[in-house]
Amino acid sequence: MSDLDLAVIGNCAFAALLDRSARIVWSCLPRFDGDPVFCALLDNHHGAERGFWDVELQDFSHAEQRYRRNSAVVETVLYDRSGNAVEIIDFAPRFKQFDRTFRPPVFVRRIRPFAGAPRVRFRLRPACGYGSGTPEVTRGSNHIRFVMPAMTLRLTTDAPPTYILEETAHVLEQPVTMVLGPDESLTEPVAEIGRRFFEKTDAYWREWTRFLALPFEWQDAVIRAAITLKLCSFEETGAVIAALTTSIPEAPHSGRNWDYRFCWLRDSFFVVHALNRLGATRTMESYLSYITNIVVESGGGPLQPVFGIALETRLDEREEPGLAGYRGMGPVRVGNDAYTQVQNDGYGAVVLATAQSFFDRRLSRPGDEAFFQRLERLGQKAVELWNVPDAGMWELRTRQQVHTFSAVMCWAACDRLARIAERLGLDSRVAYWRHYAGEIREETLRRAWNSEMGSFVACFEGQEIDASLLLLPELGFLPADDPRFLGTLACAERYLRSGDHVFRYAAPDDFGEPETAFNVCTFWYIDALAAVGRTEEARELFERMLAARNHLGLLSEDLDPDSGELWGNFPQTYSMVGLINSALRLSRPWEEAF
Incomplete structure (x- = not known):
C-alpha cells in the first residue's frame, strides 16, 4: 500500500520521490509540471x-x-533474510561547472553489494500519457532507449542491458551505475561519471548548507526543511512550487485532490521569507525575476493567485483516467482552476515577498524606484479590492466573502509600500500609502471583530474562525499581547485544535467538513503560543510536530490527528516553511550554549 514515507531527490530543474525501498514512484519530466x-x-x-x-x-x-x-543524496540499504544486502545511492546531479550551475534532467543510481552476495533484479518501467501509455523500447550495446511522444530517455549503464530488459534475477557481484536522462551519448565511462557526479553533487549541498544562518537547536530538522524548499524551486525561471505532486487527497476518499505543481504567490512569499531568514538569498533573487515579469505583465490589472512555473497564465484543470489515484482514491487532476479565482491577498503576498530587496545590501540586484513604481500598481489594486468578496486563501470554489486575511494582506501591501517609499526618500508616497494602510486597518479591525465571540473572525461580520487569524501578529497587523488577539487565540484553541494539531477551519466547505489538520496551521499556532509568552508549551508541541514527520524528516500538507498519518500533496512547502519559522522562533540563542 502506498504511503508518504518518501524521500525527495532533485536539482531545482526536476525532482523524484522514492519509497523506503528506493523504488522511484513519482517523477515528472522534463520539469516539475x-x-x-x-x-x-x-x-x-x-x-x-x-x-x-x-x-x-x-x-x-x-x-x-x-x-x-x-x-x-539518498542512501538506501536493502537486506534479505540471510543477511545479504545491497546499497543504492540516488541523486540528481547539481554542481558548479563552467561558472554556472549544472542541473540536467538526469537520474543517477549507484548500486553495490553491501554484504554477502545479494541477488537482485532491476525493474525500470517508465510510463507516459499520465499512466495511459508505455514507451517504445530499443537497445544498444550499453544503453536502452525509451521513446515517448514528448521525449526520449536513455539509460546508460555498466550492468548487462539484457538483465534490465528481461528483469533477470542475478547475483550482484560488483558495483553498477545507472544514468537515466536525455537521449545523449556519455562522453566518459558511466562508472566514472557516476562517481564524479556523486562527489560534486554531495559537495555542492554540503557547501550550500554551510552558509545557512541556523538556529542553535533543531539544526538537522531545519537543514532538511531548507534543502527540501530549495528542491521545490524551478531555478530556470525563479518559480517556487507548492508541492511536487498532484492529487494526493487531503483526506481519504474526500475528493480534495488538487494539482500543486504550480507557483502560488502566497505560498512563494512564505517560502522566500523562510529562506531569507536562513540567509539563503539567491532563491529570493531568482523569485524577484519571476515576480517582476508577473508585475509587468499585469499592467495594474487583476492579479491571478497562481501561475505556471514558466509564467503560464492558463492552468485549465482536467482529469486523467489513466491513473486511478493514490490508493485508488481518484480523480487525478492536472492543472488547477484556482487560477481563475479572485484571491485578493495576492497583492500583499507579492509586496511582502519583494520588500526585502529594498533593504538587504547583500543582494546583487536591489530594489529601486522603478521597481517600486511597478509595485505601486499592485498596491493600488489592494486599495480598490481589500473589502471586495473573494475565494480567500483556502480557495473556496462555490462562494465568495470578504475574508479577513485578504483584507489584512491588502493592508500589508500598503504598509510595506510606505516603508519602502521611506527607504527611497519618497515623502509624498510615504504619506499616500500610510493613509490607505491606516484606513484599511481601521475598517478591518471594526468589521472583522465579533464581540460576542471575543475574537476576530474569518470573514467580515462573520461567525466562523479560521487559522489564518493566527498570523495577525506575524504580519505586524497588531501586537500579540493585544487582548483582541488573545481572544482570537483562545477561540482558535476551542474550535480548531484537535489534540496536537490545528485545522484550517471547522465549518463545512465545498466538500463537507474538513477531516484532517493542516500542518502549517499547527506551526502558526505554535508561533502564536510563543508570541504570547507560552514558550514552553510551544516548544513541547513543536517537538511533537517534529515527531509527526516521516522517517526522513519531511511533511505533506495534511495530517490525520487521530492516526498521525500524513495526507495531501508532498512534500508541502508550506509545512516545511512552518517548521523553519517555528524553530527559529523557539530555539535558545547561540550565546546561551557557551
Whole structure:
C-alpha cells in the first residue's frame, strides 16, 4: 500500500520521490509540471505494473534509508533474510561547472553489494500519457532507449542491458551505475561519471548548507526543511512550487485532490521569507525575476493567485483516467482552476515577498524606484479590492466573502509600500500609502471583530474562525499581547485544535467538513503560543510536530490527528516553511550554549 514515507531527490530543474525501498514512484519530466514518467504513486489500472524504477532484492527482509549528512543524496540499504544486502545511492546531479550551475534532467543510481552476495533484479518501467501509455523500447550495446511522444530517455549503464530488459534475477557481484536522462551519448565511462557526479553533487549541498544562518537547536530538522524548499524551486525561471505532486487527497476518499505543481504567490512569499531568514538569498533573487515579469505583465490589472512555473497564465484543470489515484482514491487532476479565482491577498503576498530587496545590501540586484513604481500598481489594486468578496486563501470554489486575511494582506501591501517609499526618500508616497494602510486597518479591525465571540473572525461580520487569524501578529497587523488577539487565540484553541494539531477551519466547505489538520496551521499556532509568552508549551508541541514527520524528516500538507498519518500533496512547502519559522522562533540563542 502506498504511503508518504518518501524521500525527495532533485536539482531545482526536476525532482523524484522514492519509497523506503528506493523504488522511484513519482517523477515528472522534463520539469516539475510535466508528464510523470514514474507515476506508481498514483497507481494505475494495471496494478502499478509500470511507472516505477526499483532494485528488487530477492527474499527481501527490510530496508534502511537516510539522507547523506547535509545533502540531497539518498542512501538506501536493502537486506534479505540471510543477511545479504545491497546499497543504492540516488541523486540528481547539481554542481558548479563552467561558472554556472549544472542541473540536467538526469537520474543517477549507484548500486553495490553491501554484504554477502545479494541477488537482485532491476525493474525500470517508465510510463507516459499520465499512466495511459508505455514507451517504445530499443537497445544498444550499453544503453536502452525509451521513446515517448514528448521525449526520449536513455539509460546508460555498466550492468548487462539484457538483465534490465528481461528483469533477470542475478547475483550482484560488483558495483553498477545507472544514468537515466536525455537521449545523449556519455562522453566518459558511466562508472566514472557516476562517481564524479556523486562527489560534486554531495559537495555542492554540503557547501550550500554551510552558509545557512541556523538556529542553535533543531539544526538537522531545519537543514532538511531548507534543502527540501530549495528542491521545490524551478531555478530556470525563479518559480517556487507548492508541492511536487498532484492529487494526493487531503483526506481519504474526500475528493480534495488538487494539482500543486504550480507557483502560488502566497505560498512563494512564505517560502522566500523562510529562506531569507536562513540567509539563503539567491532563491529570493531568482523569485524577484519571476515576480517582476508577473508585475509587468499585469499592467495594474487583476492579479491571478497562481501561475505556471514558466509564467503560464492558463492552468485549465482536467482529469486523467489513466491513473486511478493514490490508493485508488481518484480523480487525478492536472492543472488547477484556482487560477481563475479572485484571491485578493495576492497583492500583499507579492509586496511582502519583494520588500526585502529594498533593504538587504547583500543582494546583487536591489530594489529601486522603478521597481517600486511597478509595485505601486499592485498596491493600488489592494486599495480598490481589500473589502471586495473573494475565494480567500483556502480557495473556496462555490462562494465568495470578504475574508479577513485578504483584507489584512491588502493592508500589508500598503504598509510595506510606505516603508519602502521611506527607504527611497519618497515623502509624498510615504504619506499616500500610510493613509490607505491606516484606513484599511481601521475598517478591518471594526468589521472583522465579533464581540460576542471575543475574537476576530474569518470573514467580515462573520461567525466562523479560521487559522489564518493566527498570523495577525506575524504580519505586524497588531501586537500579540493585544487582548483582541488573545481572544482570537483562545477561540482558535476551542474550535480548531484537535489534540496536537490545528485545522484550517471547522465549518463545512465545498466538500463537507474538513477531516484532517493542516500542518502549517499547527506551526502558526505554535508561533502564536510563543508570541504570547507560552514558550514552553510551544516548544513541547513543536517537538511533537517534529515527531509527526516521516522517517526522513519531511511533511505533506495534511495530517490525520487521530492516526498521525500524513495526507495531501508532498512534500508541502508550506509545512516545511512552518517548521523553519517555528524553530527559529523557539530555539535558545547561540550565546546561551557557551
